[in-house]
Amino acid sequence: MKLYCLSGHPTLPCNVLKFKSTTIMLDCGLDMTSTLSFLPLPLVQSPRLSNLPGWSLKDGNAFLDKELKECSGHVFVDSVPEFCLPETELIDLSTVDVILISNYHCMMALPYITEHTGFTGTVYATEPTVQIGRLLMEELVNFIERVPKAQSASLWKNKDVQRLLPAPLKDAVEVSTWRRCYTMQEVNSALSKIQLVGYSQKIELFGAVQVTPLSSGYALGSSNWIIQSHYEKVSYVSGSSLLTTHPQPSRHCHEMLSNPEPGESQEKPRDESQPWRNKARHPHRNRGQKQTDPRSKGPAGTSHMTYQLTELFQTHERSLNEPMDQASLKNSDVLILTGLTQIPTANPDGMVGEFCSNLALTVRNGGNVLVPCYPSGVIYDLLECLYQYIDSAGLSSVPFYFISPVANSSLEFSQIFAEWLCHNKQSKVYLPEPPFPHAELIQTNKLKHYPSIHGDFSNDFRQPCVVFTGHPSLRFGDVVHFMELWGKSSLNTVIFTEPDFSYLEALAPYQPLAMKCIYCPIDTRLNFIQVSKLLKEVQPLHVVCPEQYTQPPPAQSHRMDLMIDCQPPAMSYRRAEVLALPFKRRYEKIEIMPELADSLVPMEIKPGISLATVSAVLHTKDNKHVLQPPPRPTQPTSGKKRKRVSDDVPDCKVLKPLLSGSIPVEQFVQTLEKHGFNDIKVEDTAKGHIVLLQEAETLIQIEEDSTHIICDNDEMLRVRLRDLVLKFLQKF
């Protein structure tokens, strides 16, 4: 079993698993951090960007000044942004049988794989994953295609030239493989190869293995995968979340989650220092009906994500999806673990609080708030939080704008995937009530959405306001315009909530910037404490993970808690590495045809264990092995018909019966004596006994698995002795 690691990005994985006779690609994430090396694509002509000086080498050589521009000490490629693809040379991608997608963020490289590598297989994903993935791709293509750029820089990619460039361009990896964005046509073609699956649906691959998606609790339709044969099980965990705001844990999950850290959960009621508090304070209240829901407990023991988180996220009904299915991951031989939280030290609850507070402060002071975001995912959470918060913060009159080519579809899609939502939200559909409150925000005109800043938006635009728009890299999309527009005023604030890009690098081409920047990355994927609990519960034999997870983050090298700690230590992989998984196939399952099974006569040799001999023909087809009854021995024909090759069946001789049991030496000796052997001597050997018949000069050597009768040319004696031995053994 081998694992080919095509991506080095821990949350945008792309691995190929060779297991039995199948080749399975696990996710195909697209690393977009490469776009940070490029200049932003302004939607409206930006004099500032177009007047940036070209970059020249130290010796004054300016041959790159058309390709590279300098901004506040940083150098950017002035070209259409390009993306870093998964490795395409490590393994022949045309041999990939299937691609399993775990969530919509992990499928963005799909068109590159399916359209340009000779791939002929099938892609499996859940319906929300495909639909929202399509939206993300559509938005990406739209953002890039609507700002055509004549120039395409390539000189700087030359290895000799790249060496001379300043960091971080100098250190960019695999620049020669960076590719421009795919087209909508490629997207459609790639998506047409996807086959939709539902949670727990079992999909047979060539009879060899079975793959099953499980709910991973992270995003709408997100899944982990189980790949199993009859005797081996590989679990692929990618982008999972245990936030118990997903209020429908299976009983099993609930058990795992509901043991809070001693002392952590029982908050003493706050002291009643103020006289009007003579009566007991409310306990932590969950607004709405949720307080009676016993499932609304905090994720246990994770002090990073304790009850506060539950409080907040419950408040805002953060629970989008079905909860993570952990029980099905048990008894894995190998567990491939990717897509953990990118911000292990930030508790999503604290970040949401920070987001709301800063948003309110900015708007109150007359400033605007810009939230660079993807068109799906965290934005639903934020809108939901704000839905609760805006009234209490006196922000009801402040308009919220959501600008994305796919804004409308995204908001509508989220409302129709009822069966993929948590129980709470599912039930709303039957009320009937939209599961997400953004519908109400839209109805009351508090939230407005537009495909782009052009058109209606410019008529409705009112400040101060809050704008949600993409792309979080700040390199393309409508966000570029707002950065240019609002960047000069310190009243405005940009709040980063997506954890995928370093906010400092994202802001680099906009420097100098007067606007306030707040970094509140919200990443609800598993943190290390949760992983360690998960591993304890699931107990896989081996864990495989990206190398980043086997050491503390570079910026916090002392935080030994921010790494995977398991026994045996996790095997790590890096980009372009091939791992031989330490795990051997030992058994195959073979079916026995009913008529053959009928003919068997098992014999009980020990209580509970029966044996039977089988004579059969082993048929193997489509990775399925079947024992069929042997053909009847053909009567020897007298004719001269030539035997046909296909009739050449194995020679089925009548076999000697098999023997089982052991020979009790004392009783054997007694038996011998009864039969007239008198001068018997027994010697103990390392392996058994030797019974010596001195007169007959005969040895009977009794060992655990064999008995030898050694006598010189006295066949009669040997047969007599043999029969005596056989009396003690069972035959079948």
Next chain:
Amino acid sequence: MLVVRFLPPSRAPSSTLPQPRAAQERGGTGGGASSAEGTKREPHLAMDRECAQLLPALCTLLADPGQPLVDDTCLEKLLDWFRTVTETEPSLLVLKENPCLTELLLHTLKLQDTSARVLSFSLRLAGIFAAQEDCFQYLQQGQLLLGLFGVAGAQGRPAWTIPGVRSGWVQGMCSLAQHPSALQLLDDCGAVDTIFSLQGDPSLFVASAAGQLLVHVLVLAVQGTAAGQPLDWPPCARRIVSHLENALCSPAAPQVTRALNVLTSLFGRCPGPWAQVLWAQLRAPVARLLEREPVPAAHSLVDLLLGVARSPVFRSSDHALLAQALSQLGPTHAGPLALGILKLHSSPQALRTQALGVLLQPLAYVLKAAVQPPGAPGLLDAVAGSPGVVDALLGSKSSCAGLLCQSLAHLEELQPPAGVAWVGTDLPGAGAPSPSAPAEPTDALTWPQAPLLRAVVTMLRFCNGSAAPASSAGGRLCGTLAGCARVQRAALGFLGALSQGAGPQELVTQVFAILLEYLESPESSPTVLRKTFQSALQWLLHCPDAPSSCALGPQTQLFLTELLPGLRKRLCSPCWEVRDSALEFLTQLTRHWGGQAGFRQALLASEVPELAEQLLQDPESYVRASAVAAVGQLSIRGLHASPEAQQERLPAELLRILSADSEGFPRRAAVRVLTEWLRDGHAGLAEDAERLVARVLGAAGRDLDWEVRAQAVELALVFLAQTLGPPGARRPSAEAAPGPPRPPPGPEALRPLCRAQVFEFVFRALFDCDRPVARKSCDLLLVLGARLGPGSPGEPVGGGPSPASVEAALQGWRAGGQGQPLGALGPEAVVAVLRALDLDGLQATLAESSDHVEKSPQSLLQDMLATGGVLGDNQADCY
């Protein structure tokens, strides 16, 4: 606080008060408002005629197994009453006058199928009466006690399996074991063996009571005998002591625990000489417990050692035992022992040093984990962490948090008050160092303020992930502590306590820095944040660079300025607890430094006052309440963004909250703030205080929340004091001020109060169904009455209403009527009502607890009889 409900309106105080049934039967007066009745009505607990008449019926009821049983509470009350009776009257007399009691006991003795409850009751009753020796003898004449308590008595009944019966036996035994004659009974009925076995009773109550009984019996046995050698123990005591000795040597931990618990109680009660003998005899087995691995019953052992150390039997040679315990016990048990030793003030320096070391060890370990050697001088530089401590700290998150929180709590208890030398040999009562202990430097036990500060700051840094560990063990500690809110809260609490002592400037800077980090961090949970606010406030109050408590030094000024942006952000938090804590903090800050120029400037520039005012509209009622308090405080200090508009708007806003807010908390806060404003002469109220008071009282009078009404009476009192000028005497009982008596103000002085409609509110509040409101109102009227001077009741006031109409008005108010039976209350009417009221009597009535009527023994007996259907004819079935 419990809301003590007074009587419901239908049973309002004074004349409408229904009398206890017994009193009515006695022909007690129907009430009237006469004051003298107030004291007479106090239920007396003696055995009076009425009770004596009721007792036989009750005894019959109890003795009859066919009767429905009264509940346990009644039986308990009955026993309490008998206990009181035997304390005030000779038991024998009571018993002789009420033969039904003896009959009940005899009956219980005879009848085998007495119910468990009655059996238990009888045992305890017998014990109560047999406590007096003559009565004991009287009961013993018929071997009654032996029959009840002996093997053939309760112990032989099937009901013995019920814990209540065993408990009754133990309690009865405990009551009667008061005199030497009882010892004989104990012996006769084999009580000591029974007690030994009951010590291991499955019911914890019985087991614990048996332990106490054992102590009691031992003390009784040695009483009056001269202490001598161990062999001289009186026989009963000898058995008990040898039982304890055996138990201490037992391999079973529960037995050891029981023995230790008994010993702990004993050393508090046993007469001195015998205690000495006992300790001399049992010291060795106790010491041997410390040699076992693990030490059994460590918790009880610590209790015993501390109990002994506090008692006179303790000798200086025992210090070695304490030292041994400190080193042998695990960190969780050594901690409480160390705390106890340090609180003793009489232990030698070496032991105290060792004890302090135990408490400091976990902190020293934390400090060491973060500091590369050689670092700044830490705690316990010489001591390596004991393996137990290290195991607990690195073992698991819960053990680590538990140990650290325990150490912090212990140290916080020892934290010396500011300016007081902590510990040292010069303290009075300090014992001489034990001869075996090496001489310690004199400063060995100075409070390690600076290293403690450093350790707590380090701990907080570990918790927020900003401390860099210096070793791999430190790395593990870092992982364990990261984000641990429990440790954060404990450390912040201790940090606040440490503010009372000074620290080096550089450390104070670090303290402010970490507090700011916590205030700023989005990771701080609401409870941690609240602790941070409290700690910050304490450091601000005690900051060494502050020239005085109300002025700010440069460092605190800087800190205050830096924390305001954080506070501003917290006021916008989506989490209501955070907004609430932030507002409370703001209120405190303003209270202390509102007059300080630097703070005022920073605050006004920070947008915080505006935010606080916006929170008056918060959806969460607690936050609104805190916002009311904060805005009230800001307003008193003149700290609002646009002072002109605020002066008019705020009172109106508070009135709106008072009359319209759906929750009680903001309304209470509003009245409170308005009271404070009135008292402190807030500019916004100066102009038209009368009208405002009228509106507040009007709104509060209709409020359903009694605390709002009570607070409103307070406001009325402030207004009254301001209107009538400084009082000569606030309470009628208070001594008059020296000097010529001030002439009482005439009724005309009441005019402003009448205009503000104070009396409409106060008279009605006098009959409020919630007693605290009525009491406050009564106090107010007493103050007023005292100011107005004496006037004879019933004397008509010129121009006032007729006595009949006053009486009618009072009736109306008592009934909770909302109308104005006397029309607009003018000064004359007020005086007339005041004179018609018996305020002193009313005050006495209101001072009584709300259950005083039901407390009388007659009432209890009647209730019990009624349950049994003896009194009434309500034997009809209940179907």
